[in-house]
Amino acid sequence: MADTFSLQRVLETFRSSLSEEKEVYIKYYIAGWQELVAFMNSLGSVFSFISKDVVSKIQILENFLSGENRSHYVTIQSMVRYELENDLVDLTKRGSHPESGCRTLLRLHRALRWLELFLERLRTSSEDSKTSVMCSDAYNESLAQHHPWLIRKAVGVAFCALPGRDTFFDVMNAGDQTQVVALLGESLPLIAEVYQITEDLYVKNNLLELP
Numbered sequence: 001m002a003d004t005f006s007l008q009r010v011l012e013t014f015r016s017s018l019s020e021e022k023e024v025y026i027k028y029y030i031a032g033w034q035e036l037v038a039f040m041n042s043l044g045s046v047f048s049f050i051s052k053d054v055v056s057k058i059q060i061l062e063n064f065l066s067g068e069n070r071s072h073y074v075t076i077q078s079m080v081r082y083e084l085e086n087d088l089v090d091l092t093k094r095g096s097h098p099e100s101g102c103r104t105l106l107r108l109h110r111a112l113r114w115l116e117l118f119l120e121r122l123r124t125s126s127e128d129s130k131t132s133v134m135c136s137d138a139y140n141e142s143l144a145q146h147h148p149w150l151i152r153k154a155v156g157v158a159f160c161a162l163p164g165r166d167t168f169f170d171v172m173n174a175g176d177q178t179q180v181v182a183l184l185g186e187s188l189p190l191i192a193e194v195y196q197i198t199e200d201l202y203v204k205n206n207l208l209e210l211p
């Protein structure tokens, strides 16, 4: 992973994460998140409490990917099957498996919905749209429902420190604004597809409220 963020690479990693059978490869799913962490870091240190949490979740999943049971952690589908069949998930309250792959990925999955909503707003925004408003509208529609008051407050403060729309487009490193908008139009259906496949899997297995 290079230090500078590129929207193109995010697109490529999410594209690689889908198998022909529409399963999601964990390796590429986390690679996509690593790119997004690089993006957040380039926006400044106000966001470091957010990126730290993402980094720690990526690390938990990476440990499964390189651990002795790695053959079960190739796709999200195989992970869910393996962890459920072997009682490796705390289903109703935190107990002996507080850091299961299923609950860890669920946190990233919820955040992916935020990303989808935010990028869609950015894509269709006009010159005078405010990034802080786009971010917080997307947040209130998604992640906020899963966060306690204190985190919602801290996130609200971080949103005020967001750079403006022009800087956002620049940091994406994908050419001028028209090109970025086109690339967003290409990326969003992919992100939405990965999100929906994961969502359906979690619904089917009743995993959406994992503690």
Ligand code: 1PZ
Residues within 6 Å of the ligand: 036, 037, 039, 040, 043, 047, 049, 050, 053, 054, 107, 108, 110, 111, 114, 115, 135, 139, 143, 151, 155, 211
């Ligand atoms: C580009 C600007 C970035 C705005 C990010 C908006 C989302 C705010 C999310 C705030 C997370 C706050 C810190 C940690 C919270 C954790 O408690 C929760 C639940 O995990 P648990 O405690 O149950 O283990 N973590 C999350 O909800 C995951 C949050 C991930 C946020 C990802 C942001 C995506 C940024 C992409 C950049 C374009």
